Amino acid sequence: MSVAVKQSPLFNDRKSFKRSRPSWVDDGNEDRRQKTPSKVTGLSPNSHLKSPKKARKSLNGFTGPSKIEDSGRASVNVSKPLQIQEQRSKLPIAKGKEALIREFRENDVTVLLGETGSGKTTQVPQYLLESGLAGDGIIAVTQPRKVAATSLAARVATEQNVNLGSSVGYSVRFDERFSPETRIKYMTDGMIVRELMSDSLLSKYSVVIVDEAHERSLRTDLLIANLKTILRQRNNIQDVKGKGKVKGNASNPLKVIIMSATLDAEKFGLFFEGAKILYVQGRQHPVKIYHSSQGQVDYVDAAMRTFFQIHTDYPPGDVLIFLPGQEDIESLEKTIQIYSNQLPHDHMLVLTCPMYASQAAGQNSKVFHPTPPNTRKCILATNIAETSITIPGVKYVIDTGKCKEKRYLARNTGGGFDTLLIRDITQSSAMQRAGRAGREGAGHCFRLYTEDAFKAMALSAEPEIMRCSLSSSLLQLKCLGQDLETLDLMDQPADESMKSSLIVLFLLGALDREKEITSVGRQMAAFPLEPVYSRAVIASTEYGCTQEVLDIVSVLSASSKLFVESSEQRDAVSEARQKFRHVCGDHLTILNVVKAYQEIAQSESKSGRKEWCRRHFLNERALLEANDIRDQLRQTCQRLGIDHRVSCGEKDDPVIQSLGHGLALNMALLQPDGFYKQAIGQSVVKIHPSSTLCDKKTPAIIYDELVYTNQIYARGVSKIPKSFILTFGTLKLQS
DNA sequence: GAGCACTGC
Incomplete structure (x- = not known):
């Protein structure tokens, strides 16, 4: 989304600003719980909760x-x-x-x-x-x-x-x-x-x-x-x-x-x-909650106006704005900076701090530094500030009521990919966000949605089991002699989702026609990896490239991203990337990085390695985490009697072939229009711009995952021989 | 030409 920067600055005319700002309804919903423990009844008498109302009353607020x-x-x-x-x-x-x-x-x-x-x-x-x-x-x-x-x-x-x-x-x-x-x-x-x-x-x-x-x-x-x-x-x-x-x-x-x-x-x-x-009962300072009197169409613009309303009308104290993603954060940061520069010179300064997970570590730490004098910190954050990170000094929260949610669309419903889309938050999430204003003292929370909208929100998030791919869990359960269909779960996942994971595990050879676990399946379950990657590791024993495949899948299963993004130094980033780029695509590019890092690690000190990573725009945390994962995978290999040292040297084919066994369902063929069509499945996809193969017109590809945002993107892409698809075409017939 | 947040003997 883009926010049009208004031609006439709001602050040349206070009145027009007042008119344009959202109007607030004070719902009288101030939290009146005591913060001193003396009045707290630790446990309500005869504490069987009679109805949810009671809990709701006590929990009212945040x-x-x-x-x-x-x-x-x-x-x-x-x-x-x-x-x-x-x-x-x-x-x-x-x-x-x-x-x-x-x-x-x-x-x-x-x-x-x-x-x-x-x-x-x-x-x-x-x-x-x-x-x-x-x-x-x-x-x-x-x-x-x-x-x-x-x-x-x-x-x-x-x-x-x-x-x-x-x-x-x-x-x-x-x-x-x-x-x-x-x-x-x-x-x-x-x-x-x-x-x-x-x-x-x-x-x-x-x-x-x-x-x-x-x-x-x-x-x-x-x-x-x-x-x-x-x-x-x-x-x-x-x-x-x-x-x-x-x-x-x-x-x-x-x-x-x-x-x-x-x-x-x-x-x-x-x-x-x-x-x-x-x-x-808990201990939390009171937070006064305001709902906007009408719904806000453009939540980024509304957040901007609300921020300046706080900045001009309310006493000092930092502001935390919850936004769904990086794009909105960057756009709002720009507009806030533009307008705050136009404030009268005697006015408090504004320091903006964007915060999201994929941001380089040093950038995120800025929010923890004490706010300079005569300054108001404005933290623009994703959900990362809701549970994972607590920011000191926040007195005001602006809640857009939006977040991004990853949701798996089952293969047999025409999907087989994740969606990552903006949606409304839940009531418990809204309370959690509001509570972030009351950590150190009384605070204020401005909700950019009406009280009715709040009441219409789901109470709490849909359980993850309803929203994600189940193949990994199903494989684990099969090892325990259990099954998703018979397990007494609090919420049962959709039939399509369970069927989809059965198909995936069957095609990977982890389950047989009777849905029983195979010996390959047992071996796969021993690895702390997604089934697609554990399958690739097992295939690597046939192709003699276990070392290389372990190097790659450990980076792929690390939680932090390998490549650091920096929108300001785009040219320098792409030049640094060029060094590692492999014609076969992203998997072997990763292998090049791992090999280069290992070489550096031999000669360089800890600080030297760090500097090398910084220079090449690589996230060392990802490489270190990948090292840990690889050690763990090697141990698993040892237990299973797999020699993890077997290497194919400089050869590319064995690595791609092994990965292909795991990513057998993730193959696509180039169409005349430049899009790709799944070899198994109906989706038409595009190579993600972050891939080394983007715009390369490679005839046949494998990919790590599909994510639907604006369109369906394939991420983590490698070139494969077309003949490879034929091999797996027979697999398709079997099913 | 684009990246919610977590996690695994």
Whole structure:
């Protein structure tokens, strides 16, 4: 979207600005919760939640999950254990400690609703440990994100006055600190789902606490489904006619605590039939919420006008604007800069800070520096500022009510690709955004949508399991002898989506005609990779290029992008890229980068490597992460008896052939009009402009993924011989 | 000519 810069600057005429700015309705929705813990009732009496209304009332305003802050107060001086214990006892949850322990003792499953700052994530595991409720087992606390798991563990170790890794530890990918004496273990949900594959009853855990359950990540959902089954088995629960559930004696019972911060906690309660629902109040400063009196057609323009309204009419304090993506952020940053330069000279200055994930690391850190005197910081952020990063000093939030969402369109519905489109946020997301204004003191949140629009929003986001490709999870489940169709999930994915993943796994050779897992499938599941890439690794053993394929797939599965983008130095970037460019396309270009980096790493110091990356516009974080992934993949190879050192030297064909086995469904042929048509499937696609093969008119290609934004783009593209498509054409006939 | 956010023994 482009924002037309208005010819007549708004600020030459204050009146016209006033007229043009959105008008606000004060909904009287100021959050009146106390911020002092003294008045907080830690736990509501007789705390069975009778209706969702009650929760809604208490939760009115903003709350939300917040990982690191929940643990909280990391900035507080933690050097003296006595002070720590005092802080612990002052947390809102502390008042309800005894009641909580009683409830945990009496119930197998508890759903604990807690607001930001209640301290539930750090305190509940300690209560369980200190009260002896965990027996001899380990208390697992799962988190959707790695940073949350590690920083929470560090905080709790400090509170327990023990070394991290002793009685309190953590386990996330590539990083773990725990020992045989570890009793409280913070871990990512992906990690515990992986553990299911070797211990399907999770028998070493006596309590599993699922934190941030409302986020409904794919792995959280799979974990919750498995926990329900495990509970029946370990707690010896049986259905007896007329009596309902009857508990027998159990030698190693399990307790499950679901922690959530949303409005729809009842769903968890219903899923775990008869689970007790408890509510803990949080600690958050009041945030006054304003809704616009009418809908805003152009949210970027409305955000701009609202920012200047705050800037001219409200006391100092930084402004955080939530926008859906980089494009809007860049355009709004430009207009704000243009207009702020036209402000009267005695007016406060404006410092704009764009923030989004793909931005170079140094650029993002600008927002954490203290705001200079006589300046108002204006942070323009994507959803990254909603959960992942907390920015200090924010007093005003402008919420456009929009975000981008990735959604998988099943292959058999004419899709087989992801869409990345702008859509309305949810109520819980809106509250989370508003809450960002009240972290350090009272704040204001300006919503660029009406109160009716807010009420019309979905309560919370659709679970990820409904929106993403399921092939990876289905393969994992098949290893456990389970199936998506029979697993008791909170929300069942669409039939098309499950069928689509079955087809993909069948065509990759991971499942047979009876939908049973094959030996290749088992090998694939052992790799922490997307099925398409684990298939390529296995194929590489036939073509003698395992080393090269591992180099490539580790970069492809790293979370950060390899190539740094910089719109200002476009020419320098493309010149630096040229050095690594390979005629076959993006996969071998990546291999060139990896090889070059390895060579540099031999001779250069740490700072030398860093400088080399900077000079070539490469993201070293991606390369370092890829190194970790490659080490892990090599270990997996060793376990499976695959020699990871086998190399094809300078030859290109074996690498492309191996990748082709994994990307067999991702092939396309050039059409006369310059577009590509899928070899298997109906979609007409275009090569993404970031690809080295863009505009190269390559007759036949394989690609890593398709993403629909303005049109369907193929990303991560390599040239293949046309004959290759014929080989896989026969595959198509078989199906 | 274009890039929401996470994550994996």
